[in-house]
Amino acid sequence: MTTAQHKIGSGFGARSTAEEVLNGIDLSGRLALVTGGYSGLGLETTRALANAGAHVVVPARRPADAEAALAGIPGTEVGELDLADLASVEAFAGRFLGTGRPIDILIASAGIMAAPERRVGPGWESHFAICHLGHHALVNRLWPALKAGGGARVVTVASSGHHSSPMRWDDVQFERGYDRWLAYGQAKTANVLFAVHLDKLGTEHGIRAFSLHPGAILTPLQRHLRPEEMVERGWIDEHGNQADPEFKSPEQGAATQVWAATSPRLDGMGGLYCEDCDVAEIAAEEGEWVGVRPYAIDAGEAERLWKFSAGLTGVPLG
Template identity: 45%
Template sequence: MGAETTSTEVMQGVDLSGKLALVTGGSSGIGYETARALLAAGADVCIGARDRTKLEAAAERLGEGAQGSVFAYPLDLSELDSVDAFADDVLALDRPIDLLIANAGIMACPLERNSRGIEMQLATNYIGHAALISRLAAAVRSAARARVVILTSSGHHFSGIRDDLNFENESYDKWTAYGQSKTASALLALKVHDVLSPHGVTALAVHPGFIQTDLMRYLSKEDYVAMQSRTDIVLPTKRTYKTVEQGAATTLWAATAPELAGRSAYLEDCSIAQPAAVRDTLHGTMPWVTDRAAGEALWAKAEQLAGRPLPLA
């Protein structure tokens, strides 16, 4: 398997009958393809997304001929009230969560803050998912050999976790903010693994590759030029872009591959990523995505910004 592996190839022979899977950002792009493939394998799937109209349309399409059941609830990860409402809806199903796939995210958006004053990429990509996993942790623990899959990006090369986490004292840069949020996502997978692995939970970080989806809606030609100007950055080309089916493959491999049970890893191209020799945005990991001390400090800061504890145990 590799960069060209598809979701269909990964899921060949996989039977998820009776399992419950949750996919954030499941109304479009690789989230939708992930949900579709899980349903085709027999799982019941719960999807969440911000746009209610798109969410309902996606649920209707997914349900056509699906082996499993489809549940769809509104979810705006940038706002904790919405995260709590979504979690309440999921918990009302009164079922263990076998697969929790933190897929939703935003990328390189202009400076915006949520109702608590948290920078939007950090709020959506990291804190919202941290709060959701915290709320659903008991249901995840109650499943036999559950998996949590958190989508990150090789965009983490742009930035580790900054002292000025919330851009309160320094000028905002959309790529730095995006990179920090994706480093945070990878550190979230480590945090979940460290706390929940004694309960049989496997938590993995996944870089899906470069796919042209709605995630890129904020990008202009000038943005690409600005990204290219950064030292050592290599931009994807048409040759390196994946299809949506290829983009979902690593997520699905993380969610189902027997050989990954109990592992803590950062995955790309249906394999375990290796440390990067230089900063680029195509392959490999920078050392800050495995810095557990930074991850613990980040978690404490996230609780402070959220205004509440985020228990996992």
């Protein structure tokens, strides 16, 4: 199979920070939208983009919390959005489109991990609904603004967690038994597949899409894990301090999504999965959670997911 899914020698790596990958890049006059942009990696992403000159719109389920978190970062604004509620997605998109502004960068950073079983909307499994379906609806609702950007990039924050599960077409909503890690894994596979098909649809309009694994980082994303679980996994010690030397800092964890959203090295490319501030290789074998699994970048699977998601959300492209 011929593919562009190979490292390009970006000059950056696992320990690069968001600030470093933006060195020399001026985002003045550009508008970025970052979901989850007021907590964890999203907050560091917002900070880095704003410091490079971008105006950053941060949709938030808890606007007051977002305002407080962003208080020291100039060039940011908050809008109300709940990705688990399609009416909220429609309302946010309508308000934004009403401003007539184009979108140059959209980073889908919001998500949940290993959450207890919860149903949202018409009974959708929460990881799939929040990590994928909400973003599917949001991007499609904002399509006119992305086209108006004249070269927009859409970046979905996936994870190496996609290695744990392909799309479970026989039980996408986990109606026959719930596993929180498989639910997370399927949602992250959906994030990767979404970028593959979005890039196919967007190329003619100058819209390119990427997905990525940010690395392992201690952030509020772990809020559903008990401390003893993280100790057992070797992530933290018994005092709650980071114990795994492979973990990144939040500034390092935000770097790959910022790189994917802004790097001129990616001009003319798209539909690719990235990690450690470079395009990733296709995973060599099962069991090694490095690179991207072939099922997550399969064009047929990506188109199937797109049609499935459009049917569930009722949101047509554009």
